[in-house]
Amino acid sequence: MDEIAFPGRARRSDMRRRFLPVLPALTLVVMLGPVIAGLYGTVLPAFGHLPAAGLSGPTLDPWRALFDWPGIGRAVALSVTVGMGATVTALTLVMLLTAGWSGTRAFKALERLLSPLLSVPHAAAAFGLAFLIAPSGWIARATSPWLTGWDRPPDLLIVQDGWGLSMMAGLIIKEVPFLLLMTLAALGQSDASRAALVSQSLGYGRVTGWLKAVFPRVYRQIRLPVYVTLAYAMSVVDVALILGPNTPAPLSVQIVRWMSDPEIAARLVGAAGALLQLGLVVAALLVWWMGERVVARLGCLWVESGARGRLDRPVAAVGLGGGALSAAAVLLGLAVLTVWSFAAYWGFPDVLPDGLTFANWERHLRGVVAAATDTVLIASPVVAVAVVLTIGCLEAEYRHGLTLSQRGMWLLYLPLLIPQVAFLPGFQIFLLNMGADTGHLPVMVAHLVFVLPYVFLSLADPFRAWDARVGTVAAALGASPNRVLWGVRLPMLLRPVLTAMAVGIAVSVGQYLPTLLIGGGRVATLTTEAVALSSGGDRRAIGVFGLIQTAAALVPFALALAIPAIVWRNRKGLRHG
Amino acid sequence: MADGLELREVAIAKGGQPLVRLDCVIAPGDVLTVMGPSGVGKSTLLAYVTGTLPPAFTATGRVLLDGEDITDAPPHQRRAGILFQDDLLFPHLSVGANLAFGLRKGGSRADRKARVDEALEQVNLGGFADRDPATLSGGQRARVSLMRVLLSEPGALLLDEAFSRLDTVLRAQVRELVFQRAREMRLPVLMVTHDADDAAAAAGVVVTFGAD
Numbered sequence: 001m002d003e004i005a006f007p008g009r010a011r012r013s014d015m016r017r018r019f020l021p022v023l024p025a026l027t028l029v030v031m032l033g034p035v036i037a038g039l040y041g042t043v044l045p046a047f048g049h050l051p052a053a054g055l056s057g058p059t060l061d062p063w064r065a066l067f068d069w070p071g072i073g074r075a076v077a078l079s080v081t082v083g084m085g086a087t088v089t090a091l092t093l094v095m096l097l098t099a100g101w102s103g104t105r106a107f108k109a110l111e112r113l114l115s116p117l118l119s120v121p122h123a124a125a126a127f128g129l130a131f132l133i134a135p136s137g138w139i140a141r142a143t144s145p146w147l148t149g150w151d152r153p154p155d156l157l158i159v160q161d162g163w164g165l166s167m168m169a170g171l172i173i174k175e176v177p178f179l180l181l182m183t184l185a186a187l188g189q190s191d192a193s194r195a196a197l198v199s200q201s202l203g204y205g206r207v208t209g210w211l212k213a214v215f216p217r218v219y220r221q222i223r224l225p226v227y228v229t230l231a232y233a234m235s236v237v238d239v240a241l242i243l244g245p246n247t248p249a250p251l252s253v254q255i256v257r258w259m260s261d262p263e264i265a266a267r268l269v270g271a272a273g274a275l276l277q278l279g280l281v282v283a284a285l286l287v288w289w290m291g292e293r294v295v296a297r298l299g300c301l302w303v304e305s306g307a308r309g310r311l312d313r314p315v316a317a318v319g320l321g322g323g324a325l326s327a328a329a330v331l332l333g334l335a336v337l338t339v340w341s342f343a344a345y346w347g348f349p350d351v352l353p354d355g356l357t358f359a360n361w362e363r364h365l366r367g368v369v370a371a372a373t374d375t376v377l378i379a380s381p382v383v384a385v386a387v388v389l390t391i392g393c394l395e396a397e398y399r400h401g402l403t404l405s406q407r408g409m410w411l412l413y414l415p416l417l418i419p420q421v422a423f424l425p426g427f428q429i430f431l432l433n434m435g436a437d438t439g440h441l442p443v444m445v446a447h448l449v450f451v452l453p454y455v456f457l458s459l460a461d462p463f464r465a466w467d468a469r470v471g472t473v474a475a476a477l478g479a480s481p482n483r484v485l486w487g488v489r490l491p492m493l494l495r496p497v498l499t500a501m502a503v504g505i506a507v508s509v510g511q512y513l514p515t516l517l518i519g520g521g522r523v524a525t526l527t528t529e530a531v532a533l534s535s536g537g538d539r540r541a542i543g544v545f546g547l548i549q550t551a552a553a554l555v556p557f558a559l560a561l562a563i564p565a566i567v568w569r570n571r572k573g574l575r576h577g
Numbered sequence: 578m579a580d581g582l583e584l585r586e587v588a589i590a591k592g593g594q595p596l597v598r599l600d601c602v603i604a605p606g607d608v609l610t611v612m613g614p615s616g617v618g619k620s621t622l623l624a625y626v627t628g629t630l631p632p633a634f635t636a637t638g639r640v641l642l643d644g645e646d647i648t649d650a651p652p653h654q655r656r657a658g659i660l661f662q663d664d665l666l667f668p669h670l671s672v673g674a675n676l677a678f679g680l681r682k683g684g685s686r687a688d689r690k691a692r693v694d695e696a697l698e699q700v701n702l703g704g705f706a707d708r709d710p711a712t713l714s715g716g717q718r719a720r721v722s723l724m725r726v727l728l729s730e731p732g733a734l735l736l737d738e739a740f741s742r743l744d745t746v747l748r749a750q751v752r753e754l755v756f757q758r759a760r761e762m763r764l765p766v767l768m769v770t771h772d773a774d775d776a777a778a779a780a781g782v783v784v785t786f787g788a789d
Contacts, residue, residue: 401632469661472629475652476659477679477729484653487678491669572711573668 021400023392028411030389031452034445035415038423039278041430045271052433053264062268066276069269071248078250079280082164082171083234087288089168090175091226093322098183098218099210100316103193110323111184117177117330119502119553121510123531124546126170126242128333130159131340131539133166136348138336144349153348160245167243167250171233173326173333179225180323185461186221190214207316208309212302223292224409228416230288231281235419238512238527242534251277252421259425259517270425278422285417334550341543360540367529368548375509375525375552378440382447383504386455387497391490393456394463398471399481412456415449420513428517438520446514447507455504462496492574495564502556509553526552580643581605582626582657582733582765587638589621589630596634597622597786603733603765608756608779611769613786619769623735626767627659628652642732658731660739660755664722666710672697672721673706679729696724700754716747723755727762734759736768740775752778 044050048057066072101107120128132138136153144150159166187193192214199209219226240250248254255277258270339353340346341360346353361368424446431442466489474484490497515528530545568574581604588598596618603609611619624630626640629652639648647655666675676693684692690706697705700720710718726734739755740748752775759766768779776783 467665468629469663470665470667472624472627472652473659473661473665474667474678475629476627476655476657476731476735477725478653478656478681479678480653481651488667488669492667494669568669570709571669572709 020392020396023389023396027389027393027452031415031449032411034427034449035418035423037430038427039418040426041428041433042271042274042423042426045268045429046275048268050264050268050429052429055264055268062272065265065269066272071254074248075251075254076276076280078164078245079234079252079277080284082168082250083230083284086168086171086175086233087226087230090172090179090229093172093176093319093326094179094183095211095215096207096315096319097180097323098187099207099215100312100319102187106320110180110327113327114177114181115557116554117327118181119506119557120330120334121506121527121549121553122174122236123238123242123510123512123527124337124550125174125330125333126239127530127534127542127546128337129166129170129173129329130243131336132329132333134159138332138351141349141351150349159243162245164245164250167240167245169329170239170243171236173329175229175233176323176326179222179229182222182225183218186218189221190217192218203308205309205312207312208307216299224413227285227288228413230284231417231419234281234284235277235421237421238531241531251280252419255421255425256513256517259428267429271429274422274425277419281419281422334547337543337546339543340539341547343540343543360544364541364544368544371524371526371529371545372548372552374523378444378447378523378525379505379508382444382451382508383455383501385448386452386504387501389452390456390459390500394460395485412453416453424513424517431518438518439522443515443519443523446518447511450511450514451504451507454507455500458503459496459500462493466493494567495560498560498563499557502560505556506553509549581607582767583641584626585639585641587622587625587636587640589618589625589634589636591634599784601784603767605763605765606760608759608766608768608781610776610779610781610783611767611786612771612776612783615771617787619786620737623659623737623767623769626735627657628655656730656732657735658726658729658733659735659737660722660726662738662741664718666718666722666725668711670710671706672702672708672710672713675710675721676725676728679725681730692728696728700724715743716751719743719751720754723758727758731764734764734766736766736770738770739768741770741772749778
């Protein structure tokens with residue numbers, strides 16, 4: 001029997017045929033182009049080559065200046081300890097929480113809080129945490145003077161402590177919901193509940209059984225998100241500005257300072273610092289990767305030992321306690337932001353202000369409206385483009401079998417794995433060299449780099465999970481591929497599409513560094529404005545901007561729930577889909 | 578030019594492993610039943626006819642409908658209607674809109690609506706046009722699903738375990754209705770099933786896969 005490849009799928013000769021298959025390539029260019037251009041634009045100046053400023057290299061001067069900077073040792077150490085500490089802690093908490101409690105009522109309650117917790121921007125969560133734990137924060141107020149004996153805020157450096165502990169905490173409370181979401185998705189794909197049941201029936205405690213039987217498969221699935229968390233926590237800027245130490249600052253913050261310096265020489269040092277940051281992240285990922293192997297070996301020995309787990313109860317309690325604490329920190333943080341935004345005079349140690357007032361809101365209304373306008377102006381087109389490209393890629397995959405391979409998944413995660421601070425300064429220099437102006441359009445291009453992967457990751461599973469037989473039936477009824485997409489598939493997927501849009505908006509709203517660096521100071525979003533307030537310490541203004549920033553990310557999620565519920569109110573078959 | 582559905586020396590393989598072979602002509606109004614345990618590639622055969630064979634499979638041979646070679650035609654231009662074991666009514670459309678989806682273009686609004694209403698009447702579902710399909714019983718949904726295919730005026734009808742989700746009594750009723758309609762419309766029917774009752778009710782040629 002001589003066989004030829006079956007041509008039926010490939011030979012569909014409508015116009016789309018020429019356009020649709022190009023979309024995956026276009027998407028990769030849009031997503032990775034700025035990253036590559038940015039790295040290119042970082043490498044050259046790091047070696048003293050910057051033609052736009054009349055400098056030509058190569059020279060090692062920027063590197064000498066970088067290592068001569070007195071804070072370099074501390075800055076590097078902070079990047080590593082904060083990044084590793086936050087990632088290990090968040091991952092451990094999520095794993096223990098899932099191991100000890102998945103399927104229980106307490107777990108369901110935390111699950112329900114997940115979407116709102118996820119959508120709170122990092123900056124707002126960091127401000128909220130600062131207002132809780134600061135010497136004059138809510139916790140100190142609630143316990144003073146009856147417990148602490150403090151009549152005035154104690155002279156303690158809690159926020160912005162030199163060890164970066166509060167910064168680590170600020171990252172953990174945001175990474176726990178992120179990793180939990182990824183874990184939940186992985187649980188569904190790894191037959192977890194039955195494996196847990198089997199190990200329990202073999203006499204294993206809940207946590208031990210889960211760690212031995214389920215954790216390995218779940219970890220395989222959440223590996224890339226864990227890497228993203230590590231890279232992010234090592235190089236974050238906005239959280240570091242709000243909660244991180246000042247003298248010296250973490251490396252990422254110092255890079256931004258160098259890059260904003262009017263002195264060209266400082267920019268060269270900044271570029272060298274950016275490369276150093278990239279090297280640090282790559283090295284940390286390698287160390288983590290080796291750590292995975294060590295843990296796997298130890299884990300195998302542990303499994304073979306047959307230990308049934310005697311510490312299960314306390315370990316599970318730690319997981320739940322940590323998870324609840326981290327959720328509470330975000331929610332109470334939002335609450336304290338709200339109180340501050342309406343606060344009249346609020347003396348220490350009063351738990352609540354003397355009175356509530358709209359004066360703060362009135363004072364900042366114009367600034368909020370202007371920043372919100374810029375935020376929406378940037379987020380809307382970026383998310384629209386991201387959703388169109390994503391649907392195009394997924395539809396090309398469906399029609400032409402252009403599936404993303406495992407390597408493709410790495411490409412998708414690449415913009416999230418390479419620290420923003422490593423390539424955005426270079427992208428800024430690249431744009432300058434190209435003669436492109438700073439402003440809204442370049443900022444949108446930069447936002448798209450980060451919005452696209454998240455929109456894609458959010459929509460891909462539900463899009464692929466759609467029953468292809470429905471498409472076959474529709475085609476057999478005479479509907480063209482386009483009619484199937486617009487008339488059947490997308491209406492049925494209305495909720496996941498809107499959710500993906502909400503994810504995209506939340507990502508765009510939360511972007512600090514791309515807006516600041518690529519916007520060249522001319523684009524002021526809610527996030528850049530809020531973070532800029534951090535140095536001034538006006539808690540009422542921070543409350544106002546932090547709340548609106550949160551709302552900008554949260555409202556789209558609410559709409560993504562409400563709109564399908566209204567549109568499909570008479571369609572029972574779509575109510576839970 | 579022979580009327581009906583012809584599968585001319587069709588052979589489907591996966592990764593070099595031959596799965597199924599079939600060479601047959603199904604005359605208008607006749608039923609060809611393909612039987613065999615699950616996993617032998619019965620449904621793959623139907624996917625080849627509808628033009629939705631997954632890329633992992635390779636196939637040779639031609640498919641002809643009323644003498645026209647449709648092997649390379651896109652799925653929506655093949656006029657090969659299909660019923661799966663699930664009714665697969667579009668959950669976002671009303672019952673009437675589901676039927677209108679398959680109705681050929683053209684005709685006034687009132688005319689189209691009348692044809693939909695008439696089709697519903699024929700299966701004792703008059704007045705159901707505005708209903709949410711999710712609120713119908715299994716038997717009602719199966720009937721709507723059948724009328725949706727028939728309104729699209731297919732040249733052949735494919736049945737992919739179409740009755741296996743229905744309970745025994747309902748199953749016989751729906752099966753009888755499908756065969757009766759297909760005969761009336763002189764449709765060649767290619768049925769895939771693992772159930773001997775289905776094959777007996779079809780009263781046509783039976784091909785068994787995976788039995789050697």
